[in-house]
Amino acid sequence: MSTQRAFRIHHDAQGHRAGVETLAVPAPADGEVLIRVGYSGVNYKDALAGTGKGKVIKRFPITGGIDAAGVVETSLDARFQPGDAVIATGWGLAFDHDGGYAQFLCVPGDWLVPMPAGLDPRAAMLLGTAGFTAALAVQRLLVNGQTPEMGPILVTGASGGVGSIAIAILARLGFEVAAVSGKAELQDWLTTLGATRILGRDALPGGDRPLEQAVWGGAIDNVGGAMLAQITRTVVPYGNIAAVGLAGGTALNTTVMPFILRGVGLLGCDSVHIAQSLRNELWQHLASDWRPADLDAIRSDSTGLDGLPAVFERMLAGQTHGRVLVELG
CATH class of the missing domain: 3.40.50.720 (NAD(P)-binding Rossmann-like Domain)
Incomplete structure (x- = not known):
């Protein structure tokens, strides 16, 4: 696949605008990993960014979504192999680096957490x-x-x-x-x-x-x-x-x-810039002894990329609860 669908956010002389666009699939450089994204989620910060109602983005245009989980498509980081399931949250996603609202995500390997036993991409993004x-x-x-x-x-x-x-x-x-x-x-x-x-x-x-x-x-x-x-x-x-x-x-x-x-x-509590050792430790807890008894009970809704603007508005209006899952598979 050479192209992908992505939710892009612009802010320029024409003002704020956001929506689904067709982009080229990025190619990883040394130390980077290309992920086929299966799921993301909607956070309050995503709603602020997608509607332009909060100044939470450093550069434009950018692909939204501070969460992503999926499988490795191509890797130029020896720690990850094609087919590995991984999680990406925090760091610069949807701030100064393209985020998880796309079919593919290319990030430094240092940003990734190997999927711990007990979770899969969908379950990981019910948490996010x-x-x-x-x-x-x-x-x-x-x-x-x-x-x-x-x-x-x-x-x-x-x-x-x-x-x-x-x-x-x-x-x-x-x-x-x-x-x-x-x-x-x-x-x-x-x-x-x-x-x-x-x-x-x-x-x-x-x-x-x-x-x-x-x-x-x-x-x-x-x-x-x-x-x-x-x-x-x-x-x-x-x-x-x-x-x-x-x-x-x-x-x-x-x-x-x-x-x-x-x-x-x-x-x-700052969940963006956190030592990778602690990041891995917390995801291990979420996959095992701290995992909520019923993850699906936390999900209130699911959407694809095209439904994001409506979800953003509902979230900012206080009309959502729990987690909204974004399906990209």
């Missing part, structure tokens, strides 16, 4: 960057001493990809999970994933004093802003908060008191 980020957040909590005995873990933005997978991982590891979601119609779904308590966005305990009653053993926060500030005041001594998202704002107006009087840990 969202699942990898959730795993990173859980890993940061555990490394910093979080245990189930410290109390329930609060997960904000629970109906999104990161939040829903974090619930499933935490429940599998024996943690009690309290989920925060503004979508009352998804309460049964969140309970199925492993949440034992569901709270509305305005139902978090505590006021605006520097320290409030300690309620949560820890938290995975996808919201930021005022909600994150409130959580810092209600975590038990030496509990941890993994900060993942900023849907509620980038400012954090709080005091140092939770950190110096209770020893609360605020742990940042």
Whole structure:
């Protein structure tokens, strides 16, 4: 095959535009690998990029999609052979390098994770960057001493990809999970994933004093802003908060008191630039002991390349939940 279909994003004198185009299949250079993409996924960042509503792309034109999984077509990296199943997330995908919304993806071999036993390309993209980020957040909590005995873990933005997978991982590891979601119609779904308590966005305990009653053993926060500030005041001594998202704002107006009087840990999570050894370790966990019990329960929808614009709009309008799978096979 010499040509392929790809979802391209442009921003130039004509403004923003995006859609499916026919491109040449790239040829790998030394150290690179050409992948026949089977599946990708839709993340909030993909929706911002595809609609032009967020400045998350460094160069144009570019192929969208920060996730991809498939099989090696051609390899100029001795670590990979044709037919090997691989995963690509993070690095420069859909930022300054063509991403996974295409039938073929050419990337440096250093960006790839060999598919671990227990996953295949479809299962890997039911997880995708969202699942990898959730795993990173859980890993940061555990490394910093979080245990189930410290109390329930609060997960904000629970109906999104990161939040829903974090619930499933935490429940599998024996943690009690309290989920925060503004979508009352998804309460049964969140309970199925492993949440034992569901709270509305305005139902978090505590006021605006520097320290409030300690309620949560820890938290995975996808919201930021005022909600994150409130959580810092209600975590038990030496509990941890993994900060993942900023849907509620980038400012954090709080005091140092939770950190110096209770020893609360605020742990940042960047899933883009991460050591390959840890990247491989987290995917191994996702394939085995941290794998959600029912991956398909996390999928809310599937689409091909042509359906991406509609999915993007629904996601930005808060009308999606869990993971949206992109099928390219």
